[in-house]
Amino acid sequence: MRGKWMYFHGTSKINDKGHLEIGGCDTTDLAREYGTPLYVVDEALVRQRAREYVEAFRASGLKFQVAYASKAFSVLAMCVIAEQEGLSLDVVSDGELYTALQAGFPAGRIHFHGNNKTPEEINMALDAEIGCFVVDNFTELRLLNALAGDKGKKVNILLRITPGVEAHTHDYISTGQEDSKFGFDLQGGAAFQAVEEATGLKHLHLLGVHSHIGSQIFEVEGFRMAADKVCGFALDVRAKLNYTFQVINLGGGFGIRYTNDDTPLQVAEYIKAITDSVRTNFTKADYPLPEIWVEPGRSIVGDAGTTLYTVGTSKDIPGVRKYVSVDGGMTDNPRPALYQSQYEAVLANRAGEPAAETVSIAGKCCESGDMLIWDLELPQAKSGDLLAVFCTGAYNYAMASNYNRIRRPAVVFVRDGAADVAVKRETLSDIIAGDVIPERLRKSALTNG
Structure with a gap:
C-alpha cells in the first residue's frame, strides 16, 4: 500500500488482530464504543x-x-x-x-x-x-x-x-x-x-x-x-x-x-x-x-489526530474510477474542499492486508466537491469497514460544521490503553438547540390551520 508504513505516527501500530491501534487502543473498539466519524487524538x-x-x-x-x-x-x-x-x-x-x-x-x-x-x-x-x-x-x-x-x-x-x-x-x-x-x-x-x-x-x-x-x-x-x-x-x-x-x-x-x-x-x-x-x-x-x-x-496536534469513518456505499464507474463513501466528509474535514488538501488512509480493521484496488473516498454531503481522498490504494473495501484517515488533528475539528444538519463527531484522547472523551458527540437535539420558531409563525400556522 502506497505510503502505508509512513503514516503510523506516535503510538500507532498494527496489532496482532491486524487492526490499527492508537495509544494502546484498538480502533475497532473505539468505533464500536464511540461511533463514527470519530476524532482520535494520540x-x-x-x-x-x-x-x-x-x-x-x-x-x-x-x-x-x-x-x-x-x-x-x-x-x-x-x-x-x-x-x-x-x-x-x-x-x-x-x-x-x-x-x-x-x-x-x-x-x-x-x-x-x-x-x-x-x-x-x-x-x-x-x-x-x-x-x-x-x-x-x-x-x-x-x-x-x-x-x-x-x-x-x-x-x-x-x-x-x-x-x-x-x-x-x-x-x-x-x-x-x-x-x-x-x-x-x-x-x-x-x-x-x-x-x-x-x-x-x-x-x-x-x-x-x-x-x-x-x-x-x-x-x-x-x-x-x-x-x-x-x-x-x-x-x-x-x-x-x-x-x-x-x-x-x-x-x-x-x-x-x-x-x-x-x-x-x-x-x-x-x-x-x-x-x-x-x-x-x-x-x-x-x-x-x-x-x-x-x-x-x-505541528503539535496535526499528526497526532486520526479520523475514523465507517464505509457505506460504493459506486464503480468502469474505466473512470470507483467511489467509496464514508459516514463523514466535508463537515468534519473541510480542508480537501477548501484547499485541495491531501491525506493518506488505511482500512483500520484490515490494516495488515495488501492493497487490491485504487478508490476515491467520498463524503456523504450533498456536494460533488465533498471528496476526502482521490486515488487511494486500499484492500477491496466493503460496507462496514473502518477507514482511518491520518494527520487530521489540526483544522479538522476546529473547522467542522453542521452542513446538511450533520452532527459533529466526538473527540477521544487515547493513551496507555485508555480512551477518554474530550468532546461529546452532538445529538439530534443539539442540532436544533438554538432554533426558535418566531411567535408570529406559530400564530400564522394556527390561523392558516
Whole structure:
C-alpha cells in the first residue's frame, strides 16, 4: 500500500488482530464504543511534539515562549495539556479565550491575535488580564489604548508586521509590498508609524513585533529572511526612536507530513535555525538579545489526530474510477474542499492486508466537491469497514460544521490503553438547540390551520 508504513505516527501500530491501534487502543473498539466519524487524538504524541519545541529552545540558551496556536484545535482538554507542558497559548476569538479560561489556563500566558477584535472581545481579555495583545492595525491600536484606559490598565502588546517574506513549503518570495489583510506593512512605512504611535500611548507597553510568513513550511530559509528583516527594522527603530524591542515573535507555520510528498524538518532543526539567525543578527548589531516567541499549532496536534469513518456505499464507474463513501466528509474535514488538501488512509480493521484496488473516498454531503481522498490504494473495501484517515488533528475539528444538519463527531484522547472523551458527540437535539420558531409563525400556522 502506497505510503502505508509512513503514516503510523506516535503510538500507532498494527496489532496482532491486524487492526490499527492508537495509544494502546484498538480502533475497532473505539468505533464500536464511540461511533463514527470519530476524532482520535494520540495524547502521548501531542505531548512529545510540545516537548520537542521546549527542549529545542532550552538548548539555545535564549529566553523564549512557545505559544500553542489554539486555532488549530481548541478544546478544554487540549488547553489543559498545553498548560501542563509549559506552553503559552494563542487565541483569536472570545470563544477560544473562553475555552482557555474555563480550562484554567493561566491568563498571563495567553496572547490574543486577530485582525478584527471587537470591543467586547478586547474588554473580555482586559478583564481576564491576559499576557499580551498582538495588535494588527491602527484602529485596534487606538481602541485598545482607550479601553485599557477606561479600566485603568496598561497592557503588553506586540505589533504584527508584514515583513515582505512569504513562505509556503519550498517557495520563498521577498516582496516590496506584501498584500495581506494582516499586520502593519514594513516596506510601506506603516510598521514604523505604528511603533512611533504605540510608544506614545500611555496605556500600552510595546514589547516588540510579531511576524508570520506562511504555513506548511518545510525549510528554514524563510525564517532566516524574516529574522533579517525584523532585525533591520529593530535597528531602525532604535536609531530613530531610541526604543529597544524585548520580544521578537516569528510566528508558526512549521510543516507536518500529510503524504509522501511532504518533507518537514525535525522541530529542533527549525528552532536552531531561528535562534541561530536571531543570535547572529542581533549580536552583530550590538543589540540586546530579545526573547523569542513562536506559535506552533498544526505541528503539535496535526499528526497526532486520526479520523475514523465507517464505509457505506460504493459506486464503480468502469474505466473512470470507483467511489467509496464514508459516514463523514466535508463537515468534519473541510480542508480537501477548501484547499485541495491531501491525506493518506488505511482500512483500520484490515490494516495488515495488501492493497487490491485504487478508490476515491467520498463524503456523504450533498456536494460533488465533498471528496476526502482521490486515488487511494486500499484492500477491496466493503460496507462496514473502518477507514482511518491520518494527520487530521489540526483544522479538522476546529473547522467542522453542521452542513446538511450533520452532527459533529466526538473527540477521544487515547493513551496507555485508555480512551477518554474530550468532546461529546452532538445529538439530534443539539442540532436544533438554538432554533426558535418566531411567535408570529406559530400564530400564522394556527390561523392558516
